[in-house]
Amino acid sequence: MTISLASIDWFHLLGHFMSLSLLAIGGAITTAPDMHRYLVDEQHWLSDGQFTASIALSQAAPGPNLLFIALLGWYVGVNAAGGLAAGMAAWPLGLMGALIAMLGILLPSTTLTFVAARWAHKNRELLAVRAFKTGMAPIVIGLLASTGWILSAKMGSAADSWRLWLLTTVVTLLVWRTRIHMLWLLAAGGVLGALGWV
Numbered sequence: 354m355t356i357s358l359a360s361i362d363w364f365h366l367l368g369h370f371m372s373l374s375l376l377a378i379g380g381a382i383t384t385a386p387d388m389h390r391y392l393v394d395e396q397h398w399l400s401d402g403q404f405t406a407s408i409a410l411s412q413a414a415p416g417p418n419l420l421f422i423a424l425l426g427w428y429v430g431v432n433a434a435g436g437l438a439a440g441m442a443a444w445p446l447g448l449m450g451a452l453i454a455m456l457g458i459l460l461p462s463t464t465l466t467f468v469a470a471r472w473a474h475k476n477r478e479l480l481a482v483r484a485f486k487t488g489m490a491p492i493v494i495g496l497l498a499s500t501g502w503i504l505s506a507k508m509g510s511a512a513d514s515w516r517l518w519l520l521t522t523v524v525t526l527l528v529w530r531t532r533i534h535m536l537w538l539l540a541a542g543g544v545l546g547a548l549g550w551v
Contacts, residue, residue: 354403356429362396363453366398366450367457375462378496380419381418381421384496386503392404398432398433404425406424407425407428419458419459422454425454426451427447427448429450430446430448431447433446434446516551520551
């Protein structure tokens with residue numbers, strides 16, 4: 354995929370990720386639907402496959418799941434340099450894209466978190482602080498559910514991928530009702546995927 358980006362487009366990319374940074378309640382993955390809307394549907398800077406691969410690679414790799422942001426920026430930069438066919442010549446723009454995306458997603462939320470955490474710790478007994486913490490739980494759950502919906506919608510209809518939906522339902526119930534460690538569930542999903550069941 355080859356795209357053309359002007360200097361102002363790089364600033365728009367930075368600005369969009371900075372605004373999403375302040376909405377990333379529950380983690381950056383909760384803003385994936387809007388990232389998809391902006392990068393794939395609206396700007397056409399990424400393909401559906403590149404977007405999905407970025408999330409899948411970051412979830413499979415050890416380390417923070419925030420790494421998908423760097424991969425999204427990398428793909429934008431590589432596409433701006435002429436795509437993967439450009440080879441090593443695409444690396445500088447790929448690195449610049451990864452840096453811009455990571456700076457955009459980290460700087461506002463990190464600054465806000467630092468300032469707010471210090472204030473909330475000093476005022477932890479206030480009713481407003483306790484109410485805010487309690488009220489954020491359903492918002493995080495809703496954002497995570499919308500991310501799952503966007504990612505699973507690309508897998509086809511529910512009738513075509515009933516095994517995936519069944520596995521999702523079972524794992525959701527197990528996480529909600531048991532104390533099975535999440536790594537066991539991830540391992541089970543990996544085995545089922547390797548066997549071709551999902």
